[in-house]
Amino acid sequence: MTIHTKSLSRRGLLRDSAMLMASLVAIPIVIISPAARASKASKSDFHYQEQPREGKKCSDCAAYVASPGSNAPGACKIVDGPVNPNGWCMAYSAR
């Protein structure tokens, strides 16, 4: 009887483990779609705007990556797409 109980328990553990591992593998496959984007966040998630806010602007932010040319749009380590050096978002951190 004891052996029988242990056997059932082992099967249960194997089943649970298999479910966990299957979830880990399957769900990413399911959620990857052609519309999937790169890992950066959307501008709207960080309330990005094209204007400075209270004197703060992207070109002064530590996450801003400038492009050659002083007024050319740059990039950001956090939000996706071209970034106006005079823009602003809520992740702003002074250099």
Added chain:
Amino acid sequence: MKKILSARFASLSAAALLALLTQGNANAVPSFARQTNLECTACHVSWLELAPTGRQFKLNGYTLGDRQMVPLAGMLQVSRTTTSNVDQSAPDQFPKDGDVVIQQASLFAAGKITDHLGIFSQWTYDGVAHHSNIDNVDIRYAQQIGDKDHGVLLGLTMNNNPGLQDVFNTVPAWGFPFASSPVAVGPNASTKIEEAFGQQVVGVGAYSLWNKTVYAELSGYRTADKAFSVFRAGVPRADAAAIKGLNPYWRLALQHEWAEGEHSVMVGTYGFNVDQYPDGLDPTGPVDRFHDLAFDAQYQYVTDAHRISAQANWIRERQNWDATFPQGGTSNATDTLNTFHLKGTYYYDRTYGVNVSYFSAHGDADDVLYNTGDPIVGSATGSPNSSGYVLELNYLPKRDIRLVAQYTGYTKFNGASSNYDGNGRNARDNNTLYLLLWMMF
């Protein structure tokens, strides 16, 4: 000669590691700050309470920013606890009271792994117990799909503490107080979701944030044994709980941000149903069943000069002692326990802060469960009822150094305000003053 070279190598390695850890911005979990180039107060109201930016960072799977070669960080807590009335007849209940102790030292491996995969993991040395073990671990996969501005953020989490994956500072895993005394006497009753299973179970779940408004999550937890024992590495086997099968945890929250994220509000609910074996060393036979249902709410106002936040959290737990009651381990076949936490915060100039909180627990009296007959920690009435408050002052001379003075006062403790243990001890005797130096690097 070999010993000398080894010692020099060790010294140089330690120096290199320290230099690596202390370079650049050192804020919040500093490896995240190095990854994003953001300062801590961009992601936190004041660490560790997450602001809207921090919630986005976590929901995006810790992947925003540049991957670091060595995403390591460290933490050190040094503290001193003074209890109002130390009972000299039971010194074992007040270890290190009045002593300065290294409360905790942690090493974090935390950062982006791939564009969609990230990790928060922590290994902690407990300076009071002189023991180290794995701490919180959260491995996340996240991806946004659909319309850029109105799409869905989908993610997976694998973690070892129910609630750890949450992004709001209402849930027990991230609730206030953010640090507390490692040696003070505390009330005897808490719900299972209040960190009863941290570093003892492992769970995997899926979450989504739709239109930046609706957050939903479903996870399942099991005992962190066999192939998953790494999630409880270092935890003494005798201390580890065992739960039966997969146990569901769920979360639903509605959030809204306005004024460019200066204001944010959330109302939500979450729950955890868990079947636990009474003896963690013998995961067979009948189990006790716990059903936790919680409702929570949060408001934050975040600017550089002024920061205000408030959280409320109410948990109702239904306890079915299907295994323990027949063995005489409880007086009742079922019990109910409710806990409530309310907290308010104000920070000026991101440097000077005050936290005020009220907490309470009340539920069914259960003589066998709570009236242990022990002085100080027992309850003469067999009651889980406790209530009190926390007043806390914070000063951050640097963004990564925090000085804390925290006073905890009890108006009721284990069932009564006075003579709660039947040995003449009063609730206020357990009031504590806790001083903390907390450093991140």
